[in-house]
Amino acid sequence: MTDPSFSDLGAADPTTEPFWQACAERRLVLQRCNACGTFQHYPRPFCLTCQSDDTAWTPAGGAGTVYSVATMRLPVVDDLPPPYQIALVDLDEGPRLLTTIDGGAARIGDRVTVGWRERAGGLPPVPVFRVER
Numbered sequence: 001m002t003d004p005s006f007s008d009l010g011a012a013d014p015t016t017e018p019f020w021q022a023c024a025e026r027r028l029v030l031q032r033c034n035a036c037g038t039f040q041h042y043p044r045p046f047c048l049t050c051q052s053d054d055t056a057w058t059p060a061g062g063a064g065t066v067y068s069v070a071t072m073r074l075p076v077v078d079d080l081p082p083p084y085q086i087a088l089v090d091l092d093e094g095p096r097l098l099t100t101i102d103g104g105a106a107r108i109g110d111r112v113t114v115g116w117r118e119r120a121g122g123l124p125p126v127p128v129f130r131v132e133r
């Protein structure tokens with residue numbers, strides 16, 4: 001069996017393929033610029049800080065702080081029934097990630113850690129966050 005291609009994983013862009021490959025292994029990774037050291041997300045073909053195209057995929061620690069949060073009360077996808085929380089999480093490495101909160105009421109400023117939400121149809125799991133209590 002060969003490794004799944006980015007299209008098999010539901011990624012629309014080869015730039016994002018390494019991110020989704022890592023998600024398939026339940027690893028959170030970020031692009032880090034080898035020229036200036038800046039982390040960025042979402043993935044791009046070059047660094048937004050210094051425009052270098054010398055970037056590398058780096059494991060993320062998986063911890064962050066809730067920047068903003070809202071409760072979703074309308075169904076959007078079949079495998080994520082409302083209500084659930086949508087959040088912007090500031091990862092400790094710097095990038096801000098749009099995600100969902102797993103298992104409870106998050107508030108702005110809460111510390112959170114990454115987990116994974118499985119998806120139907122053979123798609124890779126997506127990173128979600130849980131409040132540290």
Ligand SMILES: [Zn+2]
Binds near residue numbers: 035
């Ligand atoms: Zn850079």
